[in-house]
Amino acid sequence: MAGQEMKYRQVIDWVRENVENGTFREGDKLLSENELSARFSLSRQTVRRALGELVDLGMVTRMQGSGTYIGAAPVQGRERHMNIAVISTFNETYIFPSILKGIGQVLTGSGYTMQVYFTDNRLSHEEAVLKLLLEKDDIDGLIVEPVKSSLPNPNIRYYEEIMERGIKLLFFNASYPALDCPCVRIDDTSAARTAAKLLVDAGHKKIGAVFKSDDGQGPLRYQGYLEALVDAGLKTDQKCVIWLDTPASSDMELLADYLLGRLEGCTGVVCYNDQIAYQLIGLALEKGVRIPEDLSVIGIDDSYLAGVCRVPFDSVAHPKEALGKKVAENLVAMIRDPSFDGNCLMESQPVTRGSIAVKK
Numbered sequence: 001m002a003g004q005e006m007k008y009r010q011v012i013d014w015v016r017e018n019v020e021n022g023t024f025r026e027g028d029k030l031l032s033e034n035e036l037s038a039r040f041s042l043s044r045q046t047v048r049r050a051l052g053e054l055v056d057l058g059m060v061t062r063m064q065g066s067g068t069y070i071g072a073a074p075v076q077g078r079e080r081h082m083n084i085a086v087i088s089t090f091n092e093t094y095i096f097p098s099i100l101k102g103i104g105q106v107l108t109g110s111g112y113t114m115q116v117y118f119t120d121n122r123l124s125h126e127e128a129v130l131k132l133l134l135e136k137d138d139i140d141g142l143i144v145e146p147v148k149s150s151l152p153n154p155n156i157r158y159y160e161e162i163m164e165r166g167i168k169l170l171f172f173n174a175s176y177p178a179l180d181c182p183c184v185r186i187d188d189t190s191a192a193r194t195a196a197k198l199l200v201d202a203g204h205k206k207i208g209a210v211f212k213s214d215d216g217q218g219p220l221r222y223q224g225y226l227e228a229l230v231d232a233g234l235k236t237d238q239k240c241v242i243w244l245d246t247p248a249s250s251d252m253e254l255l256a257d258y259l260l261g262r263l264e265g266c267t268g269v270v271c272y273n274d275q276i277a278y279q280l281i282g283l284a285l286e287k288g289v290r291i292p293e294d295l296s297v298i299g300i301d302d303s304y305l306a307g308v309c310r311v312p313f314d315s316v317a318h319p320k321e322a323l324g325k326k327v328a329e330n331l332v333a334m335i336r337d338p339s340f341d342g343n344c345l346m347e348s349q350p351v352t353r354g355s356i357a358v359k360k
Contacts, residue, residue: 028069032180033051067163081138083138084328085117085143094301102326112140126147127155130155140335145174146174149175153178159176163181168331168335170184172324174216182334183342184343189227192223193225195316198298200234205234207225210272211241212243214246217272240263253279256287259280267296271300272300274299291355302315314351314353315353316349
């Protein structure tokens, strides 16, 4: 503990020394949190503590989505283009069209044009889009839905270059832990806790779950699921908690026997999203499993799939268009005021359709 405290002080002393000897000058950009962590062999939490004290001392200024600077915030001399880029994972009639509608309404009303790109949740596609944006260099801000946000990402360097150019960066639905950037998303932990609690309140004792492993929302929703079970005094059986990556979750038919075998004995299941819930219900019905009599199912997002499924199912709503508007409003505010905190956590409410049976 004493060693950590000494190194924490070393970060502050190192910055002070370099300011005093002229190595660091007013407006110079300080090393990133990751770089400081590596230089001093400290956790990012400890580095943030040191930076917080430096801010309190007036030695540095932290700019959301841009970095940390010596002294006062630098004057942004970047030419204004009145153009915003939006990067999303998929272009399908799920929840993104509504999000895009909300983003577009606000940006258009604020005088911005918008260009939209899709990555298909692939790192190579994300890299190509980021390279193109850096080459064109004609945007004031960038809105991004990250690719496989729970995994290490080799494209972080492109995002860092984007921020170094003074382009405001805002994520939605999830963000990359390696970047200190704001994000607008639903409270994923609360959403999954709400979903699981609906099953608990209906009398279910053995509740399974299917989550995505490569998206940052997966662990957060797993946390909410666990909290609901623990609060109810129910045991968690890891055999009944299934993790799927994006390709597997997009085509679950080949995994039908595996999935239903893992969920055997469960009377209810929390699904990571409606896409998974929709497929799981179809697979269960094909195997003679009655929904909800044998297996109650609830999803998250309240997409159109919840209503058109062979058995319409309950789902915790994603605010979609409202979230899109909030994303755009926060990015515009960040462009106008570099000190504006673009983070926002949005609440969601359940929509019931009768896919949860009451157990006595």
